[in-house]
Amino acid sequence: MATVLSVSGSPSASSRTGLLLRHLDQRLIAQGHEVIPLDVRAIPAEALLGADFGHPAIVEAAGLFARADGVVVGTPVYKASFSGVLKALLDLLPQYALTGKTVLPLATGGSTAHVLAIDYALRPVLNSMGAAHIVQGWFTLDKDITVREDGSLAVAPATAEALGHVVDQFAAALDRTPVLVAATAS
């Protein structure tokens, strides 16, 4: 059983990224993991943008990262890269806030032309933060996620299968990360 921080990096209230992460959280919870959801847009804007490392909301967010064994990082792809608000949060964390942690990178976007943004834009940032293991991520097309009238999420079957697979690989990797290695990672 691991503690997973599930971070949505979307600036939008009706974000597919956010809905998707909350949907995938359920799969991790069903496997016995503790999941802590974190929506970047719920952090006060002046804390995120003011470079104020001591703001209580930033200190709290940093504490959530410190506690987590694994982190799911989800972002919409804008202008061929991750969202600015996600990066604004990461910028306020310690340089090695991901040391010893297992990370699952996820992205959503309108076109498959943005798929490589996960590996070329997001992954180098996560790696610079000392992540022990960044598992294979997944890019989900906006059109494959639909919100039902009751607010629940309908995911296209092939996408649901692929996402289930990457979440399970992430969970398997979480189970394999021994505390000792986490503690000594540079």
Add this chain to the structure above:
Amino acid sequence: MATVLSVSGSPSASSRTGLLLRHLDQRLIAQGHEVIPLDVRAIPAEALLGADFGHPAIVEAAGLFARADGVVVGTPVYKASFSGVLKALLDLLPQYALTGKTVLPLATGGSTAHVLAIDYALRPVLNSMGAAHIVQGWFTLDKDITVREDGSLAVAPATAEALGHVVDQFAAALDRTPVLVAATAS
């Protein structure tokens, strides 16, 4: 004579990035260009982070980009990439806000180990926004910029020469961009 928007993407009030850009603005002004300074941190945080494309501050910033013939984009390097606040602004501009424009990418940081962040992280974003010409940029080490007691900037000689050179190349490229090509760039 061209109109240049000079954008500092630092979240910090005492930013070397900001000071450096304002310093370089003088060289462009001395060459007869109109320079409009824009500090991302002067934009209200709730406008930047709320995905509010209609906020007056965002509309105004978008207008500045639209008016400019050239754009200087300066960012500190954090976690192997550009700052989140800079990207938060870019995320709120039209997809092709740089179409037909000449762009000078600049970065500051504590270690030469971050030099490639300009070409691997920042440039692909600027390119996705349709920039007509992104000239060779420059990475300036923090230690090569010192603030004098009177608030003016002292730049190490070799760095000052290199920066003067990239600014002059940017200015030369600005002079060469015909309006017609700008208008038809995709």
Add this chain to the structure above:
Amino acid sequence: MATVLSVSGSPSASSRTGLLLRHLDQRLIAQGHEVIPLDVRAIPAEALLGADFGHPAIVEAAGLFARADGVVVGTPVYKASFSGVLKALLDLLPQYALTGKTVLPLATGGSTAHVLAIDYALRPVLNSMGAAHIVQGWFTLDKDITVREDGSLAVAPATAEALGHVVDQFAAALDRTPVLVAATAS
């Protein structure tokens, strides 16, 4: 009138990249430019792989780069990046072999999922070689290029229009690069 080196980086004899470049060469020739075609696979393998900077074929290729005002660089996308054979040639050129030159990056591939390889993989390499101006490139899907029985190339209409546009922008940029700037680019 400019001299353009048109480099196909495909290792395959029946390469769509090669056919496409030779097809686009015609457009540049019709505009009055001198076009020199260079197929990386025509360079002796032992010269490319042996790190033999003095091999006559490498010296000749380096001379073609030195003579050119502009360079078209075409590559298939393999494993999310440019081809190894293309890079093997670039590795044998002087570090600043593209100084002062205008460059058009092109790629071909089987899926739009590889589009960003131009900006994230190829462009940083070209930039590190001192290119004065890397214009907007284009990624062409394999399925949009067909070889007719007579060996000529049929390009899907929308793709043909887009390619015509990027070639014309490249040609316009070529015409604007003054020799002096080329000579002093760092």
Add this chain to the structure above:
Amino acid sequence: MATVLSVSGSPSASSRTGLLLRHLDQRLIAQGHEVIPLDVRAIPAEALLGADFGHPAIVEAAGLFARADGVVVGTPVYKASFSGVLKALLDLLPQYALTGKTVLPLATGGSTAHVLAIDYALRPVLNSMGAAHIVQGWFTLDKDITVREDGSLAVAPATAEALGHVVDQFAAALDRTPVLVAATAS
């Protein structure tokens, strides 16, 4: 005990990359792992460059990758990216030749300005090949590796310690990769 393929991607006979990998191999062997060295430059040039997937040397190399539990990939940094000859080999392997495998990326170069080439250039390629776990890599400065008169390698103390650490982390990750996950990785 695992089987490790240790691939040097240098085109040069007197390569520091090659010497460094053979040096690090000893540490893995001392820990009980089987290490298979592979120098890309030992593969016939016409096999590497001819896109000849059926050439016996390529079939043999592909077999070595298939057999390995882990792969060390070392490259000199040229023009802000990996070497062309390394990529020429990777281009000839199956798309998912690294599925289920643990990978250690290493680079050598003359300046710390090239450090990010590991994460921005090499890692996305390795990831596209399905690697299960790409551990934190290391960039070694040329000046920190010296060849003694007897042909053995002298590594600067701080570098030796850092390299020992990343090799040990790689070995620890190897031990944790269960065969089942390797078999089902997408």
